[in-house]
Amino acid sequence: MSPDDVLAEFRDAGALLEGHFVLSSGLHSGVFLQKMAIFSDPVRTERLCRALAQSIAERFGRIDIVVSPAIGGIVPGYETARHLGARAVFVERDPGGPFSLRRGFSIPAGTRAVIVEDIVTTGLSARECLASLRGEAGEIVGAACLIDRSGGRGEIGLPLVTLVTLDIPAYPADALPPELAALPAVKPGSRLIPTA
Ligand SMILES: O=P(O)(O)OC[C@H]1O[C@H](OP(=O)(O)OP(=O)(O)O)[C@H](O)[C@@H]1O
Ligand SMILES: O=C(O)c1cc(=O)[nH]c(=O)[nH]1
Ligand SMILES: [Mg+2]
Structure with a gap:
């Protein structure tokens, strides 16, 4: 699947939004990739995650477990794991707190895991x-996402594979361009961001 094919899936699903968005990092942007417009369509999700699984297998070899950050990572993590013949687990937050593996999930000794995100x-x-995942015995060999919107500058501490790299501007709250500042801001994701 080419980068243009991936972007066409997002465009056709109505997942490319314009407005004023507060992102998970607290940065603001005029563009939001509404991944749930993709993940609510199993056929589109299958196409994208099949391609992601292929890239993961080519780069990292055998994968036993896919681990994803909730909420956005859960659906693509599961579907990518299905194509890899792997298990799918996720980390989740207490509201406002850090991620943790719960529900009996673990990354046992001898297993090879990859982190699958929706968007970076x-x-x-x-x-x-x-x-x-620091206390888990298995090896976290890499990370993957459908779209890396950081221009390749996102830092994870693992090699990252992605279907598309975009460089979409994002701004600190005190450095908004006037056309963005003029629009009301919405915060679509599940992370709680404290407001002053
Ligand atoms: O690379 P980052 O700067 O962390 O931004 C990307 C993250 O933001 C979104 O999650 P969000 O926390 O908004 O919640 P969600 O997964 O529930 O959508 C998205 O699912 C990624 O996890
Ligand atoms: O950075 C984010 O929070 C983010 C950006 C984006 O385009 N889509 C998304 O779901 N989250
Ligand atoms: Mg997320």
Whole structure:
């Protein structure tokens, strides 16, 4: 699947939104990739995650477990795991707190795991996911996402494979361009961001 094919899936699903968005990192952007417009369509999700699984297998070899940060990572993590012949687990937060593996999930000794994210903007959520797995005995060999919107600058602490790299501007709250500041801001994701 080419980068253009991937972007066409997002465009055709109505997942490319314009407005004023507060992102998980606290940065603001005029563009939001509404991944749930993809994940609510099993056929589109299957196409994208099949391609992601292929890239993961080519780059990292055998994968036993896919681990994803909730909520956005759960559906693509499961579908990508299905194509890899792997198990799918996820980390989740107490409201406002750090990620942790619960529900009896683990990364046992001798297993090879990959983190699967939906979108990478700064890499913060994938880094937090990795940090939450520090006590697990298995090996976290890499990370993957459908779209890396960081221009390749997202830092995860693992090699990252992606179907598409975009460089979409994002701004600190005190450095908004006037056309963005003029629009009301919405915060679509599940991370609680404290407001001043
Ligand atoms: O690379 P980052 O700067 O961390 O941004 C990307 C993250 O933001 C979104 O999650 P969000 O915390 O908004 O919640 P969600 O998964 O529930 O959508 C998305 O699912 C990624 O996890
Ligand atoms: O950085 C984010 O929070 C983010 C960006 C984006 O385009 N889509 C998304 O779901 N989250
Ligand atoms: Mg997320």
